[in-house]
Amino acid sequence: MDPAAPHTELDVVILGAGMSGLCMAIQLQKAGFMDFVIVEKSAGIGGTWWDNRYPGAQVDVPAPAYSFSFAPNADWTHRFADAPEIQRYQQRLAQAHGLPAQMRLGRAITQARFDAGAGRWRLLLDNGERLSARFFVCSTGALNRARWPDIPGLADFQGRLLHSARWPTATNLAGLRVGVIGTGSTAAQLVPALAPAVAHLSVFQRTANWVMPRVDRRYGRLDRWLTGWAPYARFTRWAWAGVLECSRRGFDEGTWTRRFMQAAAASHLKRQVADPTLREALVPPYPLGCKRIIFSNDYYPALARPQTELVTAGIKRATARGLLTADGREHPLDALVCATGFDTTHPLAETRIEGLGGQRLADAWRDGPAAYLGITVPRFPNFFLMLGPNTATGHTSTLLYIEPQVQHAIACMQRVQREGRRWIAVKADVAAAQDAAQQQRLAGSVWSQCRSWYRAENGRIVAIWPGFTRDYVRAVRRPDPAAYALG
Structure with a gap:
């Protein structure tokens, strides 16, 4: 230069x-x-909220804590805001400051x-x-x-190949046989959005994750009116930040917070998944907090739908028609979604x-x-x-x-x-x-x-x-x- x-x-x-x-x-x-x-x-x-436009994309912390202290947002429609709402917040910020x-x-x-x-x-x-x-x-x-999975033969797949962080606009997978690689936070939002519309959904799981219930609710007129009052907005943000900070103790061995979170996750799994075989496959093999915890009320029910299959056999390679797993089975797919993060x-x-x-x-x-x-x-x-x-x-x-x-x-x-x-x-x-x-x-x-x-x-x-x-x-x-x- x-x-x-x-x-x-x-x-x-x-x-x-x-x-x-x-x-x-x-x-x-x-x-x-x-x-x-x-x-x-x-x-x-928008940054990550420009990139992550996949169906069901949401923030995984309460929205009052996902706005700046100097710019509270009275327009959130839910406690856990979706990606379009967050991007609108960013756009308003940019416009307001020229x-x-x-x-x-x-x-x-x-x-x-x-x-x-x-x-x-x-x-x-x-x-x-x-x-x-x-x-x-x-x-x-x-x-x-975006990180693509290191799968032999991925370039040979002749169906639609998508990444959750590079989601094309106006993508329609209705009526197709769809595979999703990954079961992290992104997949936990994407799978429930896809499952009702596709002909068959194969979710390829390497490792089960800890899933906690999401304490979500819709915000009404009173919430939005109160958030327009600066002292209330500051208090709500401070309160949620405090709640989230308390949950940090759940990562430390021997704390009551950790025991509570473990019990809540186990109860959530038992309550939402009736099939004992599927439930066993969804028990995480690592300590709570080692990977990012998933907060979802619809991920487990989506996996339990009749058209959804949880595949736990390792992926051996991709083929022109789908994915071949280590058990020798080929899973035919029309589209493959890589929810494999960054x-x-x-x-x-x-x-x-x-x-x-x-x-x-x-x-x-x-x-x-x-x-x-x-x-x-x-x-x-x-x-x-x-x-x-x-x-x-x-x-x-x-x-x-x-x-x-x-x-x-x-x-x-x-x-x-x-x-x-x-x-x-x-x-x-x-x-x-x-x-x-x-x-x-x-x-x-x-x-x-x-x-x-x-x-x-x-x-x-x-x-x-x-x-x-x-x-x-x-x-x-x-x-x-x-x-x-x-x-």
Whole structure:
């Protein structure tokens, strides 16, 4: 990339127009950083809620906790909001703050290189446009690169091949023989939506998951009127955040919360699945919390429908007509849906990012992604991650993590400006010490006891935060000046 080539000069470039990107942009405005752009590879805003348009897509935490503290939403129709509602909330936020004019939609950043002499990031877009920014914020999170299953012969399948995170609009599978690979949170929403309409539904399960009842209800006029009153909206968000935080204790062995959740899940399975053979196949073989818990009232009933079959034999390979399982049976399919989630171990792999001395982020993350408090990476100055490594949560809303991350990043930017410096970067020894302590906590946790998207292939836990939300907020909200070097 030629630094002398014509380029647009900016204060901040934000990669990604999902929840964290919108929050960053709004808070930058409040902090007086008006010269920024948001670069988004999709044709519209929404991030994961743009990508995940499959039937039945919903958030799995109560909606009051899935809105920002500075922007309560009085328009939720249910306690657990569906994907279109969430996207409408994001669109209203963007419009209210004039963000569409500062977006480059349908564009991807292919290269980003830090120019230490100038203290600026030089960025190249896929249309040839060049940007130069003092600060570079990656707000893509971990759930943005769809992961296809590693099944021999998948390219030979001649039916419709779909991924839940790349769902085509106006897709109609009614009357077809449909297979679904995966039984995680996405499948638990997708399967009930598909089951009533298809001719036959084959659900291919590698591992049964813990399923809890979903305490959902429809919001009426009184709820929406009350939410329009700011004190009530703040209280409701705080109350639900507190309830979710209590559920975090369910991940710790020996707690009464854990025993209660285990009993509730067992009762839910027994109540909803009458067939003892099917019920036995749905008992999870790993400790509660090791994978993300599913909250659903219609997943088990969908599996018990006469046209639905739960397939527990391993998939051997794909054929032109369907899937061949390890028991020698071929399952004929007209369409195959891969509800196999995202590649969380290679984030930002589509962008070549170079820090000091030409250090590539991909090389720094060769053994798995790592960042100081999930936000900053040694030798990558003026570079901030939103929902970066080890900031996922298995019990609460990601928005409770996004807001303090944004505050942390902006405080770092303000320090650079205030002290008249070119750049700021976390010290390598500080980042290493924090990561070592974090991995030590995770090594003895429930998340080390099974295979999940929280872990890399080498066993390193790269996604989950080991503690409570309050611990993270306390650690992140105000940057420790001693943790950072300035240049």
